[in-house]
Amino acid sequence: MASNWNVCGVCDSxxxxxPSVVWCSECDEGLCAECDKHHTVSRASRTHNSIHINExxxxxxxxxxxxLKHNEKFQIYCxxxxxxxxxxxxxxxxxDCKDITAIDDIIKDVKSSNALNNIExxxxxxxxxxxxIIKDRKDNLASLKDQKGKIEIEIQQKRIKINTHLDQLQEDLxxxxxxxxxxxxxxxxxxxxSLGKKKKEIKEYKTTLSNIKQYASELQTFLAIRQIENNVFNEEFFLETLSTSTSLGRIVLSLEDDDSFFQTISNFKSIGQIDV
Ligand SMILES: [Zn+2]
Ligand SMILES: [Zn+2]
Ligand SMILES: [Zn+2]
Ligand SMILES: [Zn+2]
Known part of the structure; x- marks a missing residue:
């Protein structure tokens, strides 16, 4: 666009x-209303097609x-x-160009030409x-959000499964x-x-022995000693057997870590991956 389009070229000279109100492309300048009047009737310019400056x-x-190079009107088409x-x-x-044509011959009917139609x-x-393409991309944008939501739910479900499994292992243990x-x-x-019973028996033997010592005859004492002696031997045998058995071993409960379990869990670097 010309830099001086907004002032009347004739008045300016x-x-x-x-200010210009029309533009004449042939003269390549703007014209005020008054100059335009002369321009439309003057012999030199009456064939010019001027247009409103807004257009x-x-x-x-x-x-x-x-x-642009010579600032002269185009006349020829090469x-x-x-x-x-x-x-x-x-x-x-x-x-030296042979195939040149007057530009006026080329431009007539250009507005109804195939070239303009084709471009349209x-x-x-x-x-x-x-x-x-815009619709397709917008659709994809919307579906992307949906997919993200679905995958988030899947990840949560995966996590719940893992938690449930660990809960079960804890429960089992x-x-x-x-x-x-x-x-x-x-x-x-x-x-x-059993030991309580034995304790009671021993106490009873002691009482019996003490009573015999105090009140029994020689014969009664003799017979009783043999009886009690037998019982005491039995008790002694019971204790000896007990002390050599595992029953008196100290029982200690402890938790043994399953190293392979923790190793396996820490080997998991992810619980899934997102594919595109
Ligand atoms: Zn003027
Ligand atoms: Zn003109
Ligand atoms: Zn030129
Ligand atoms: Zn040429």
Whole structure:
């Protein structure tokens, strides 16, 4: 877009500052309302098609009727180099080019040409494809969130399974501890009951012996000694047998760590992995 589009070019050359209301591409300048009047009737410019300055502003800025290098109007189209040329371009660069055409011949009916239609169709197609891709990516974005939620639940369920398994192992071990402690407790309790009985018997023998010493006749004493002696031998034998058996061994309960269990658990570096 021209840098001076907003001032009237004619007035500007007379050093009068007036805003432009139309743009003439052929003259490549803006015109105020008054100058536009002259412009539309003047013989030199009455065929020019001027447009309102607002419409001019809607056009892409890089489109110009003039050659940027020489600032002269494009007049020729060189097919060999596929470019528009001004008079000077032809002289300087395209002098030897054979396939050149007057630009006016090429541009007539361009607005209803296949080229414009094709570009319009292509634009529509590109826009449609863009829309499809955007929709697809947005769908994926939404499903990504769903998938994340599902996997989070799966991980939690996995964790619950592991916890349940460990709870079961703990429960099993506690039951085993309980059972073993009960067995060992009962063994000692039963032994204590037997020992209590023996203690009572010994006490009775002592009382009997003391009574015999005090009150029995010689014969009675003789007979009683043999009887009691027998019983005492039995008690002694019982104690000897007991002391050589395992029944008096000190019972100690302890927990033996299963090293391989902890090794296996610490060998697990993850409980799963996320695939894409
Ligand atoms: Zn003017
Ligand atoms: Zn003009
Ligand atoms: Zn040029
Ligand atoms: Zn050329």
């Amino acid at each position: 007379l050093e009068i500052a007036k 001019y502003n809607k056009l892409p800025s890089e489109i110009s009727h003039n050659c 097919r060999k180099h596929d470019c528009p040329c001004c008079r000077r371009c032809v002289i300087e660069t395209h002098n 169709l292509m634009l529509m197609e590109v826009a449609e494809n863009l829309e499809k 506690l039951i085993e501890l309980n059972t073993i402690e009960e067995i060992e407790r009962n063994k000692i309790k039963n032994l204590l009951t």
